[in-house]
Structures are given as structure tokens and as C-alpha cells.
Amino acid sequence: MMFGKTGALFWKDMVAEWRSKETLFSMLVFSLMMSVVFNFSFPPGSDFIREAAAGILWMTFLFAGLLGIGRSFTREIDKGCLTGIMLAPVERSTIYISKLLINFVFIMLVEAISLPLFAIFFKLDLLQNIFAIAFVFTISILGFCIIGTLFAAISVNVRTREIMLPILQFPISVPLIICGVQATRAAIEGQEWAVIWGWSKIIIAFDIIFFIVGYLTFEFIIEE
Amino acid sequence: MTIKPQHAVLTLLVLLLSISAGYSQTARYYHFEGALSKKDNAPFSGTVDLEFKIYKTPRAEQAEWRETHRAVAVENGKFSVMLGSHTPLKLSFYEYYLDFTVSPEDVVTPPRRMIVGSGYNYRLWFLFAAYTIVWLAIFCYVLILGKKQRKISTELNALRHEAQEISA
Amino acid sequence: MPDKTRSVWAFLTGAAVFCAMLVNLYLIFQFAPTENSMGHVQRIFYFHVPSAWVAFLSFFVVFVCSVMYLIKRDRKYDIIASSSSEIGVIFATLVLITGPIWARPVWNTWWEWSPRLTLFLVLWFIYLAYLMLRNFVDGEERRARFSAVFGIAGFMNVPLVYMSIRLWRDIHPSPVIAGGEGSGLHPDMRAVFFFSLFTFTLLYFWLLGLRIKIEKGQISILDIKRALSLKREELTEGKVEI
Numbered sequence: 001m002m003f004g005k006t007g008a009l010f011w012k013d014m015v016a017e018w019r020s021k022e023t024l025f026s027m028l029v030f031s032l033m034m035s036v037v038f039n040f041s042f043p044p045g046s047d048f049i050r051e052a053a054a055g056i057l058w059m060t061f062l063f064a065g066l067l068g069i070g071r072s073f074t075r076e077i078d079k080g081c082l083t084g085i086m087l088a089p090v091e092r093s094t095i096y097i098s099k100l101l102i103n104f105v106f107i108m109l110v111e112a113i114s115l116p117l118f119a120i121f122f123k124l125d126l127l128q129n130i131f132a133i134a135f136v137f138t139i140s141i142l143g144f145c146i147i148g149t150l151f152a153a154i155s156v157n158v159r160t161r162e163i164m165l166p167i168l169q170f171p172i173s174v175p176l177i178i179c180g181v182q183a184t185r186a187a188i189e190g191q192e193w194a195v196i197w198g199w200s201k202i203i204i205a206f207d208i209i210f211f212i213v214g215y216l217t218f219e220f221i222i223e224e
Numbered sequence: 225m226t227i228k229p230q231h232a233v234l235t236l237l238v239l240l241l242s243i244s245a246g247y248s249q250t251a252r253y254y255h256f257e258g259a260l261s262k263k264d265n266a267p268f269s270g271t272v273d274l275e276f277k278i279y280k281t282p283r284a285e286q287a288e289w290r291e292t293h294r295a296v297a298v299e300n301g302k303f304s305v306m307l308g309s310h311t312p313l314k315l316s317f318y319e320y321y322l323d324f325t326v327s328p329e330d331v332v333t334p335p336r337r338m339i340v341g342s343g344y345n346y347r348l349w350f351l352f353a354a355y356t357i358v359w360l361a362i363f364c365y366v367l368i369l370g371k372k373q374r375k376i377s378t379e380l381n382a383l384r385h386e387a388q389e390i391s392a
Numbered sequence: 393m394p395d396k397t398r399s400v401w402a403f404l405t406g407a408a409v410f411c412a413m414l415v416n417l418y419l420i421f422q423f424a425p426t427e428n429s430m431g432h433v434q435r436i437f438y439f440h441v442p443s444a445w446v447a448f449l450s451f452f453v454v455f456v457c458s459v460m461y462l463i464k465r466d467r468k469y470d471i472i473a474s475s476s477s478e479i480g481v482i483f484a485t486l487v488l489i490t491g492p493i494w495a496r497p498v499w500n501t502w503w504e505w506s507p508r509l510t511l512f513l514v515l516w517f518i519y520l521a522y523l524m525l526r527n528f529v530d531g532e533e534r535r536a537r538f539s540a541v542f543g544i545a546g547f548m549n550v551p552l553v554y555m556s557i558r559l560w561r562d563i564h565p566s567p568v569i570a571g572g573e574g575s576g577l578h579p580d581m582r583a584v585f586f587f588s589l590f591t592f593t594l595l596y597f598w599l600l601g602l603r604i605k606i607e608k609g610q611i612s613i614l615d616i617k618r619a620l621s622l623k624r625e626e627l628t629e630g631k632v633e634i
Contacts, residue, residue: 217544
């Protein structure tokens with residue numbers, strides 16, 4: 001039954017977004033622009049870009065992701081939907097899960113589209129280790145959305161809305177960033193699974209711990 | 225108790241005095257940890273007699289100070305002694321050079337090395353800077369808290385006065 | 393606790409901190425033996441590491457109070473959390489300042505991505521974000537709720553951050569600090585270190601007491617002002633009716 005309600009909320013967001021596609025497009029354009037700008041920051045054809053590829057990929061998706069996650073709540077507030085959701089007979093944590101899933105799906109979509117383009121820009125061969133790369137990205141983006149959804153709900157209620165989310169999000173994302181970048185790099189370079197798994201273990205621990213924290217504390221944020 | 229500026233100044237004075245007292249002193253003991261190995265580079269274990277000498281310069285012939293430590297336990301090449309326990313040391317502000325000789329001949333002794341008496345001058349500035357910053361930070365914080373406390377007390381008194389007048 | 397007892401306690405704690413500090417200074421600068429390779433600069437260790445400990449203690453207190461606030465909804469937990477976080481940030485800043493000051497003469501570089509310093513940098517950002525959140529949220533009850541959630545998230549993050557940094561450092565090892573991390577401390581040094589730890593903990597509790605008093609004072613002021621304006625409204629309404 002809980003899945004039914006989560007599903008319903010999720011579907012509502014999905015349909016709303018699909019009609020306008022504003023968030024998806026903005027995120028996509030932003031991430032592509034960032035990768036081009038990064039490219040200009042280094043001398044053309046330098047080897048350094050390929051070494052730093054994992055880091056650049058991550059920077060791009062972090063900022064684009066932050067945009068998308070932030071919007072998932074501001075949009076509700078702007079259109080006065082949040083009160084509507086809260087009046088519905090739904091447990092608060094269900095709202096958390098549905099928002100989390102929507103953010104996750106959006107960011108994954110954007111990444112799925114941007115990744116091939118990055119591979120072309122930076123001359124990376126991603127196909128060889130595509131499963132490892134996809135795995136690392138999935139667990140990392142999941143973690144990012146888990147805390148992002150929680151903090152977006154907080155920052156939407158704060159005076160300095162736009163800047164508050166990155167300030168809250170980045171320090172807490174540090175384990176994700178460290179492990180995610182290193183795991184991605186290991187995956188791109190084709191290192192053995194044991195190395196990638198070493199990093200992934202921490203990411204998965206992060207996901208589990210913060211999902212529990214988010215699930216338990218979300219109701220305290222959406223309280224009026 | 226409210227923190228008054230006088231308390232803070234007094235404490236600051238005491239602290240400053242204590243640092244300067246510390247540095248006018250000369251070191252009386254020196255904790256030395258050393259390593260010994262045999263000529264074939266294997267680590268050495270056992271008991272040795274060590275004679276320590278301190279010189280003013282790297283190549284001085286005359287030692288300023290010497291002390292023998294008997295039956296020093298060496299484990300896996302490492303040992304630790306407290307210089308100054310038999311013959312008092314009086315190392316002041318400069319650099320000194322320390323070496324030691326061992327009784328068994330087949331043990332290699334390291335070359336003369338530089339040690340600190342009361343410390344290198346320039347390094348001392350870092351210690352002083354760190355210490356001052358920590359204490360200034362804590363002081364300023366306590367002073368700020370004291371000021372806020374006083375402001376709150378005055379305001380509370382004024383408000384309570386007002387409350388009494390209104391109920392009258 | 394009646395006012396009289398409270399001020400006696402405050403005075404005693406303050407006096408205890410003062411005496412402990414004096415003894416601590418003597419121990420650090422006179423009693424502790426000089427370290428072999430680093431010289432006197434190593435004495436920074438005696439207040440660098442206790443500051444780190446106090447910062448950790450403060451953040452732990454923030455965590456516990458955040459959890460308690462969400463469970464019990466008692467304002468006093470929020471008061472303790474906000475005071476503790478402020479003190480924690482101050483001491484974390486001191487760690488970040490004394491660390492490089494120690495590193496420069498010893499490792500010849502101002503900054504080193506050593507596990508402890510990096511962890512403290514991240515910790516500093518987390519609790520700075522906490523303080524900023526408290527500053528920017530309007531509404532006392534809301535502020536308490538939001539900071540409690542972030543306080544919990546922040547602290548739960550600490551072991552993960554530490555693990556990631558350690559793993560990260562393994563691929564770029566930092567210079568080995570000769571005996572600096574408390575490995576194989578001479579018993580005299582260990583004694584001074586523990587006393588310093590004790591003194592700094594005492595200092596933390598004293599500062600916490602001072603800060604909580606201020607916070608309570610500010611809340612009292614707001615409460616009284618509110619009560620007074622209500623009373624004034626009542627009186628003016630009364631006059632108008634007549």
C-alpha cells in the first residue's frame with residue numbers, strides 16, 4: 001500500500017515534469033555547458049584532462065544535480081502544491097521517498113544523456129567498463145539524492161534559499177565525492193573490481209545510513 | 225559571576241609571565257631516543273653502556289658535557305635515555321651537537337647529530353604564535369560573552385522595572 | 393537551580409578552569425620534556441590535540457541534543473545545541489590555525505592533506521553550515537527543528553568522512569610524522585597531554601555554561617517583552633472600553 005501512495009506521488013511529479021520538461025532540459029544544458037567550459041580551462045589536447053576526467057564528470061553532475069534537486073521543492077512552493085500534499089492522507093516519509101525517486105530518475109536521465117557526450121569530448125573509452133561505471137554512478141547519485149532531498153526540504157524554508165542548499169549539501173557530500181570520484185576513476189581506468197568495491201562499500205554505507213536518517217527526520221521538516 | 229575586563233587583563237598578564245618564565249629557563253633534562261645497528265645493518269638487541277657527549281659545533285673536539293649511561297636496554301635497535309639524570313645539563317638557547325659511543329665494537333654509532341637546547345630561535349616563534357592565537361581567541365570570546373551578558377542583564381532589569389510599573 | 397547556587401557553581405567552575413590552566417601552562421612549558429626531532433615546537437601538540445578533542449566533544453553534544461530535541465521537543469536541548477556548536481566552531485578554527493603553524497616548521501609546508509587536518513576542515517564546514525542555517529531560519533521552533541535534523545546528519549557523517557579520507561590518503565601517502573601523533577609518547581609527555589585534555593574539557597564546560605546563560609537571558613527578554621506588550625494591550629483596551 002505504501003508503494004501505491006509513493007507511486008502515485010512519484011507519477012504526479014513525473015507527469016508534471018514531462019509536460020514542461022523545464023527541469024530536465026535546464027539540467028542537461030547546464031551539465032553540457034560545464035563540460036565545455038572545463039575543457040577550455042585546460043590546454044587543448046592535454047593529457048591532464050583525461051586524468052582528471054572523473055573529477056570533472058563529477059563536478060558537472062554535482063552542480064547540475066543540485067539545480068534539479070533544488071527545483072523539486074521550490075516548484076511545489078511556488079505553485080502552492082506543498083500544502084495540498086500535506087493535507088493528503090500520506091505519511092511524510094512517503095513524500096520523502098517519492099521526491100527522492102523523482103530526483104534520482106531525473107539526474108540519472110541527464111547523466112545517461114551527458115555521459116556519451118563527455119566520452120566524446122574528453123576522448124574517453126567508457127564502453128569497456130560500462131557496467132562498473134554505471135554501478136558507481138548509480139549508487140553515488142542515489143546517495144546524493146538521499147541527502148539532497150532532505151536538505152532541499154530544509155533550504156526551501158530558509159531566507160537565502162538558493163545558496164543554502166549547496167552550503168548544506170557539499171560538506172555532507174564529502175564522503176560521496178571522495179569515494180565517488182576515486183571509484184569512477186578506477187572504473188574508467190579499468191582497475192580490478194576489488195579496488196572499485198573498496199570505494200563503493202563506503203558509498204553504500206553512506207546511502208543506507210543517510211536514507212535511515214532522512215526517512216526518520218523528514219517529517220520534522222515538513223511540519224506546519 | 226560576570227566577567228569583568230579587569231579579570232581578563234589580570235589573567236592575560238599571568239599567562240604572559242608564565243611563558244616568559246618558561247623561556248628564560250634552561251633545559252635540565254633531554255629525552256633522547258636513539259637507534260643502534262650492527263655493522264651488517266641488522267638491528268641490535270641487548271644491553272650496552274653508552275657515553276654521551278655534547279659539543280658546541282659539528283666538528284668540535286672538546287665536549288661541553290658528557291654523561292655515561294650504563295646498562296641501557298636496547299630493543300630491536302631502539303633505546304631511550306634521559307640525558308641530564310647523572311650530570312646536570314644546562315642547554316640554553318642555541319643548537320648543540322650530540323654523539324655517543326658504545327662499548328661493543330661491532331655496533332655502528334650514528335654520526336653526530338644536531339639537537340635542540342631551548343629550541344631553534346625561529347621555530348620558537350611558531351610556538352609562540354600558536355600559543356598566543358589560542359589564548360587571544362579564548363580571551364576575546366570570553367570578553368564578548370561577558371559584554372553580551374552585561375547588556376542582557378541591564379535590559380532584563382529595565383524590563384522587570386517596566387513590568388512592575390505596569391502592574392502597579 | 394536557584395540563582396544563588398547557580399552563581400556559586402559558575403564561580404567555582406571558573407576558578408577551577410583558571411587554576412587548571414595555570415598548572416597546565418607550567419606543565420607544558422616547564423615540565424614536559426623536549427621532543428627529539430621537532431624541538432620545542434612540538435609543544436603545540438599539547439593544545440592542538442586537546443582543541444580537536446573539545447571540538448569533537450562539542451559536536452557530539454550538538455548531536456545528542458539534536459536527537460533529544462526531536463524526541464522531547466524541550467527548548468533547553470536547542471539552547472545547549474546552539475551554544476555547543478558555537479564553541480565547537482571556535483575550537484575547530486583553532487585546530488585549523490595551530491595545525492598549519494605546527495606543520496610549517498616541521499614539514500616545511502603550511503598545509504598538508506593529513507587525515508586529521510582534512511577531517512577538521514570538513515567538520516568546520518559542516519558546523520559552519522549549521523551556524524548559518526540557525527542564522528537564516530526565522531521562527532524559533534522551526535529553527536530548532538531544522539538545526540536538529542542537520543545536526544544529526546552532520547555528526548552521522550563524521551565516521552564516513554574519516555574513512556573516505558583515510559582510504560584517499562592511502563593512494564597519496566603523506567609524510568610520516570615522527571612521533572607527532574602520540575605514537576610512543578614518553579610517559580611524562582603522556583601525563584602532560586592528559587592533563588591538558590582535562591583542562592580543555594573543563595574550559596569547554598565553563599564556556600558552555602556562560603554561553604547557555606546568555607541564550608537563556610535572550611529568551612527571557614523576548615518572553616518578557618511579549619508578556620509586556622500583551623499586558624499593555626489589555627490595559628489600553630480596558631481604558632478604551634471605559
